[in-house]
Amino acid sequence: xxxxxxxxxxxxxxxxxxxxxxxxxxxxxxxxxxxxxxxxxxxxxxxxxxxxxxxxxxxxxxxxxxxxxxxxxxxxxxxxxxxxxxxxxxxxxxxxxxxxxxxxxxxxxxxxxxxxxxxxxxxxxxxxxxxxxxxxxxxxxxxxxxxxxxxxxxxxxxxxxxxxxxxxxxxxxxxxxxxxxxxxxxxxxxxxxxxxxxxxxxxxxxxxxxxxxxxxxxxxxxxxxxxxxxxxxxxxxxxxxxxxxxxxxxxxxxxxxxxxxxxxxxxxxxxxxxxxxxxxxxxxxxxxxxxxxxxxxxxxxxxxxxxxxxxxxxxxxxxxxxxxxxxxxxxxxxxxxxxxxxxxxxxxxxxxxxxxxxxxxxxxxxxxxxxxxxxxxxxxxxxxxxxxxxxxxxxxxxxxxxxxxxxxxxxxxxxxxxxxxxxxxxxxxxxxxxxxxxxxxxxxxxxxxxxxxxxxxxxxxxxxxxxxxxxxxxxxxx
Ligand code: BG6
Numbered sequence: 001x002x003x004x005x006x007x008x009x010x011x012x013x014x015x016x017x018x019x020x021x022x023x024x025x026x027x028x029x030x031x032x033x034x035x036x037x038x039x040x041x042x043x044x045x046x047x048x049x050x051x052x053x054x055x056x057x058x059x060x061x062x063x064x065x066x067x068x069x070x071x072x073x074x075x076x077x078x079x080x081x082x083x084x085x086x087x088x089x090x091x092x093x094x095x096x097x098x099x100x101x102x103x104x105x106x107x108x109x110x111x112x113x114x115x116x117x118x119x120x121x122x123x124x125x126x127x128x129x130x131x132x133x134x135x136x137x138x139x140x141x142x143x144x145x146x147x148x149x150x151x152x153x154x155x156x157x158x159x160x161x162x163x164x165x166x167x168x169x170x171x172x173x174x175x176x177x178x179x180x181x182x183x184x185x186x187x188x189x190x191x192x193x194x195x196x197x198x199x200x201x202x203x204x205x206x207x208x209x210x211x212x213x214x215x216x217x218x219x220x221x222x223x224x225x226x227x228x229x230x231x232x233x234x235x236x237x238x239x240x241x242x243x244x245x246x247x248x249x250x251x252x253x254x255x256x257x258x259x260x261x262x263x264x265x266x267x268x269x270x271x272x273x274x275x276x277x278x279x280x281x282x283x284x285x286x287x288x289x290x291x292x293x294x295x296x297x298x299x300x301x302x303x304x305x306x307x308x309x310x311x312x313x314x315x316x317x318x319x320x321x322x323x324x325x326x327x328x329x330x331x332x333x334x335x336x337x338x339x340x341x342x343x344x345x346x347x348x349x350x351x352x353x354x355x356x357x358x359x360x361x362x363x364x365x366x367x368x369x370x371x372x373x374x375x376x377x378x379x380x381x382x383x384x385x386x387x388x389x390x391x392x393x394x395x396x397x398x399x400x401x402x403x404x405x406x407x408x409x410x411x412x413x414x415x416x417x418x419x420x421x422x423x424x425x426x427x428x429x430x431x432x433x434x435x436x437x438x439x440x441x442x443x444x445x446x447x448x449x450x451x452x453x454x455x456x457x458x459x460x461x462x463x464x465x466x467x468x469x470x471x472x473x474x475x476x477x478x
Contacts, residue, residue: 011425142190221306
């Protein structure tokens with residue numbers, strides 16, 4: 001038993017992390033555009049007023065805006081069947097409030113989609129990937145204000161109509177569950193509370209944050225309904241950052257704390273988006289935290305009517321949970337957690353756990369019984385450019401090989417898996433640190449953290465490896 005016929009092998013990127021051209025052809029400023037570069041130890045700063053002389057990585061990124069034809073040709077050479085990218089809301093509605101979409105922005109994505117289709121690559125579009133218009137943050141404090149729902153739907157309507165007949169797969173909000181954490185404030189919800197200066201230590205108001213998340217749930221459900229009305233062949237999915245969490249020991253206290261964390265951080269959002277209602281276990285959390293979700297009369301019906309067609313998630317690592325407060329912390333994308341003595345971590349402290357992917361796929365499929373897709377996975381690493389221009393990224397091949405192997409095991413276990421799009425199939429800016437140095441790609445880009453580099457693209461060793469994996473439908477992993 002192999003991966004299914006037509007399995008969607010490909011790669012994933014996001015507009016703010018690759019496009020650059022941040023103010024070109026009428027694009028407005030997004031929340032990503034006000035974040036400076038940072039490093040593993042020095043958090044990115046959030047600067048509501050742009051500073052002269054400061055480096056803002058999203059402003060140039062890898063200039064996908066002007067290189068997309070070359071990049072998609074490379075993806076086609078690897079044999080991609082699908083390319084996951086996001087549309088920058090600010091290219092279509094620069095402040096989020098215009099009545100008519102920006103034609104130049106729509107035209108850019110016409111080009112990207114046409115290029116994909118030319119090679120038989122299926123576009124998979126994330127509608128909102130960490131780049132809400134900054135004007136909406138200033139005026140409404142982002143998603144904390146219900147009025148943003150209508151503006152988002154206007155944006156969805158514009159793109160659903162424009163790309164009808166060309167695109168089949170959509171995702172509403174990237175890693176929507178980052179809104180369950182303080183770090184998700186600006187990143188995911190466009191909320192900027194007074195007192196926030198840097199990305200890893202944002203001023204937090206959980207009431208506002210969970211209310212914002214509720215507005216995203218409603219917006220997502222409305223988008224699903226609208227998509228189906230506009231084109232009944234559209235498939236719309238949710239997207240969750242899955243940080244699998246194990247109890248550190250079999251002490252029942254650890255098991256219970258682990259269950260609580262998994263529910264709140266990993267399951268809550270998809271329980272709403274897949275099952276169409278708030279799970280009972282969140283009532284207690286809201287009660288104890290003094291959070292009250294304000295709903296309008298037909299919100300609950302909307303959530304039911306706008307359930308997603310498929311489930312997607314990112315998977316990079318796993319963590320542990322314990323009731324013992326003295327235990328060593330691990331790092332990770334937004335989550336963190338407790339270090340697992342059985343696992344090794346990446347240079348950024350993310351604990352590598354391929355078997356955890358098999359476990360997670362099984363858990364998700366058992367719970368929802370709808371098709372799944374791994375839309376992010378990969379190793380952020382320091383790559384070295386050899387004198388002859390090659391990049392020997394055997395560590396990345398090893399990481400991906402082990403994960404694909406476990407994905408296959410999950411398929412053998414009976415999981416309905418649609419596809420796999422490793423993250424940052426071409427090097428791009430890191431979301432958590434704002435670095436270029438944390439590279440994920442099969443394609444190296446000569447762009448560096450001091451802003452230098454001429455954007456030359458080079459195939460890494462992993463390029464040929466992935467090409468072989470795709471050609472053999474995941475069977476040849478050597
Ligand atoms: C996910 C995001 O959290 O992980 C991406 O959807 C992000 O936007 C990716 O880039 C990897 O994280 P990082 O911080 O290494 O870029």
